[in-house]
Amino acid sequence: MKSLLRLALAAGLLLTGTLGASAAASSKLVVAFLPKSKGNAYFISCKAGAEKAAKELGVELLFDGPTDSNAAKQNEIVENWITLGVDVIAVAAENKEGISTALRKAQKAGIKVVTYDADSMPDSRSFFVNQATPEGIGHALMDDAARLLNGEGEFAIITASLTAANQREWQKHIEARLKEKYPKMKIVAVRPCDDLKDKAQSEATALMSANPNLKLIMAICSPGVPGAAEAVKQAGKTGKVKVIGLGLPNENKRYVHEGVTDTVILWNTGDLGYLTIYAGVALAKGELKPGAKSFKAGTLGTFAIAGDHILLGKPFAFNKGNIDQFNF
Amino acid sequence: MNRYFRELSVVGALVVVLVAMAIFAPAFFQPQPLLSLVTREAPTLVVACGMALVIISRQIDISVGSIFSVVSVCAGLLAARGWPLALVLPAAAGIGALLGVVNGILVAGLRLPSIVVTLATMVTLRQGLNLVRQGEFVNMPDAVQWFGLPQTNGQWLLVGAALALLVLLGVAMRHVSAGRFVYAVGTDAEAARLAGIRPQLVTLLVFVFLGALTGCAAMMNIVQSPQVQPLSGMGLELKVIAAIVVGGVAISGGRGNLWGAFAGLLLLACVAPALTHLHVEAYWEKAIQGGIILLAVVADGVRSRKGRR
Numbered sequence: 001m002k003s004l005l006r007l008a009l010a011a012g013l014l015l016t017g018t019l020g021a022s023a024a025a026s027s028k029l030v031v032a033f034l035p036k037s038k039g040n041a042y043f044i045s046c047k048a049g050a051e052k053a054a055k056e057l058g059v060e061l062l063f064d065g066p067t068d069s070n071a072a073k074q075n076e077i078v079e080n081w082i083t084l085g086v087d088v089i090a091v092a093a094e095n096k097e098g099i100s101t102a103l104r105k106a107q108k109a110g111i112k113v114v115t116y117d118a119d120s121m122p123d124s125r126s127f128f129v130n131q132a133t134p135e136g137i138g139h140a141l142m143d144d145a146a147r148l149l150n151g152e153g154e155f156a157i158i159t160a161s162l163t164a165a166n167q168r169e170w171q172k173h174i175e176a177r178l179k180e181k182y183p184k185m186k187i188v189a190v191r192p193c194d195d196l197k198d199k200a201q202s203e204a205t206a207l208m209s210a211n212p213n214l215k216l217i218m219a220i221c222s223p224g225v226p227g228a229a230e231a232v233k234q235a236g237k238t239g240k241v242k243v244i245g246l247g248l249p250n251e252n253k254r255y256v257h258e259g260v261t262d263t264v265i266l267w268n269t270g271d272l273g274y275l276t277i278y279a280g281v282a283l284a285k286g287e288l289k290p291g292a293k294s295f296k297a298g299t300l301g302t303f304a305i306a307g308d309h310i311l312l313g314k315p316f317a318f319n320k321g322n323i324d325q326f327n328f
Numbered sequence: 329m330n331r332y333f334r335e336l337s338v339v340g341a342l343v344v345v346l347v348a349m350a351i352f353a354p355a356f357f358q359p360q361p362l363l364s365l366v367t368r369e370a371p372t373l374v375v376a377c378g379m380a381l382v383i384i385s386r387q388i389d390i391s392v393g394s395i396f397s398v399v400s401v402c403a404g405l406l407a408a409r410g411w412p413l414a415l416v417l418p419a420a421a422g423i424g425a426l427l428g429v430v431n432g433i434l435v436a437g438l439r440l441p442s443i444v445v446t447l448a449t450m451v452t453l454r455q456g457l458n459l460v461r462q463g464e465f466v467n468m469p470d471a472v473q474w475f476g477l478p479q480t481n482g483q484w485l486l487v488g489a490a491l492a493l494l495v496l497l498g499v500a501m502r503h504v505s506a507g508r509f510v511y512a513v514g515t516d517a518e519a520a521r522l523a524g525i526r527p528q529l530v531t532l533l534v535f536v537f538l539g540a541l542t543g544c545a546a547m548m549n550i551v552q553s554p555q556v557q558p559l560s561g562m563g564l565e566l567k568v569i570a571a572i573v574v575g576g577v578a579i580s581g582g583r584g585n586l587w588g589a590f591a592g593l594l595l596l597a598c599v600a601p602a603l604t605h606l607h608v609e610a611y612w613e614k615a616i617q618g619g620i621i622l623l624a625v626v627a628d629g630v631r632s633r634k635g636r637r
Binding site: 037039040041068069162188189190191192194195196197198201202203205206207208209210212223226227230231234235236250251254 | 353364368462464553555562600609
């Protein structure tokens with residue numbers, strides 16, 4: 001009876017376009033991978049790494065998610081996976097509290113749960129694969145600015161808003177790193193762009209005319225990076241005023257290739273998916289237990305674990321040489 | 329003199345700011361960056377012209393930011409598909425006008441309060457766009473930027489077009505009967521009706537006109553960079569309404585003109601780059617803009633009380 005139900009469910013899932021669901025009945029471990037939204041290029045690039053890991057480990061990978069970022073739909077998919085009896089569920093939570101009830105239910109059913117990209121409540125999963133710490137991001141940005149300016153000169157920061165918690169956190173770590181390692185560098189201004197590319201462009205234009213010695217603009221919100229780059233390009237200061245920032249490859253490709261933007265900092269999304277699958281499978285096999293201090297994930301090597309966060313480690317720098325390999 | 333006192337006081341404030349900048353931060357007036365900054369405000373001026381008409385007719389439209397975003401993305405996608413700009417521009421104006429028709433019919437046809445109607449369309453359009461695009465930028469071909477002209481020519485073209493619109497509309501509002509109808513409806517719709525004007529038709533048309541201008545403005549914005557951010561235009565309604573109120577257009581309708589709105593826009597737009605040049609912390613930007621708006625509203629309040637006496 002139960003296997004009939006499974007078969008029916010599997011058939012249903014196949015009809016709705018989910019791949020490999022029938023594998024739930026086979027002996028292979030089944031890992032279900034839930035993005036915030038399955039059409040989003042960012043998560044598709046995570047999935048590429050997840051697929052690679054699944055192939056190496058010989059496990060079956062299920063990939064499904066809402067077509068838009070829909071918290072209720074995420075719950076529905078998790079419920080389906082519980083009924084289906086998968087072994088591992090890996091989730092990027094759209095709503096931290098919202099998904100947690102379903103995940104607790106999955107744990108009760110003996111399914112191992114890990115989160116990646118965006119965490120759920122700590123008691124509803126074993127580990128969170130943390131893609132970047134504020135300290136890691138702050139240091140990566142500051143170190144890159146120092147590398148480009150040889151540790152000397154004025155630069156300005158474009159932030160999303162002066163009050164946003166994450167932006168303030170990053171800025172704090174940038175300033176700390178500056179104080180600690182680069183005494184000859186100076187932040188001459190911090191301007192908010194309200195997360196608008198257009199406003200970032202205006203701000204960067206004014207920053208350059210107000211600060212003739214400005215050597216670099218660092219944008220710590222993703223729309224700020226192409227906004228600043230366009231301003232630098234229009235001012236004819238390509239190369240004289242460098243642009244770096246925290247952003248997405250697709251929004252910055254043209255400026256990186258034109259030599260306006262030097263580096264875009266983020267994390268390697270493929271690695272994030274890869275590490276998540278390795279962690280989930282190790283958990284299911286009993287190789288990874290709560291309290292572990294480090295974890296080895298296939299060809300990527302060993303990762304540190306802080307509490308119940310598996311750290312992806314240093315942010316990834318996209319530049320002229322590698323940016324075309326990423327599509328999100 | 330007395331008649332234009334309100335507008336002239338804004339111009340006076342603007343002159344004070346500019347003189348102060350000339351003394352304390354002359355780098356503010358470097359031609360290339362200044363032209364770039366002015367060009368960035370050209371689309372805002374176009375929307376402000378349309379919004380002034382809506383406010384003078386005693387309505388308001390807070391959905392312009394969302395209309396701007398929707399048109400920006402649609403026009404960007406059409407341009408990315410290889411449509412010639414000669415077709416994208418009328419399409420942009422058309423989509424904007426169509427969204428204006430929706431607002432106009434709900435307000436004029438069903439006699440619903442415009443602030444509620446446009447609040448609803450603002451949220452619906454914004455969320456709809458988020459759903460479809462999920463924040464993803466639209467990448468356009470290089471030839472779209474500046475309509476394929478050299479950068480400086482393109483910038484002058486945009487600034488010139490916005491100013492030409494301002495002058496044409498500014499004159500028309502005073503000397504063409506359609507312009508005077510807008511004032512009449514905003515002052516007293518019932519009296520206007522008795523005088524043979526159709527207030528509901530005027531209301532519908534100002535919304536459609538604002539929609540079309542917002543579409544054009546979106547087009548004037550997307551040609552300034554090779555990518556469209558779906559979020560662009562967020563907060564535009566506040567910027568535009570603030571400029572108009574500062575410029576002396578009465579939010580209760582019937583009074584004010586485009587010249588004042590223009591001066592108000594320039595004054596508010598000056599604040600951010602002026603602070604950057606004076607090396608003042610960015611925290612002050614919104615506080616100063618808020619102060620200017622408050623001052624304008626208080627001045628209007630005092631004036632209307634005196635008027636009643």
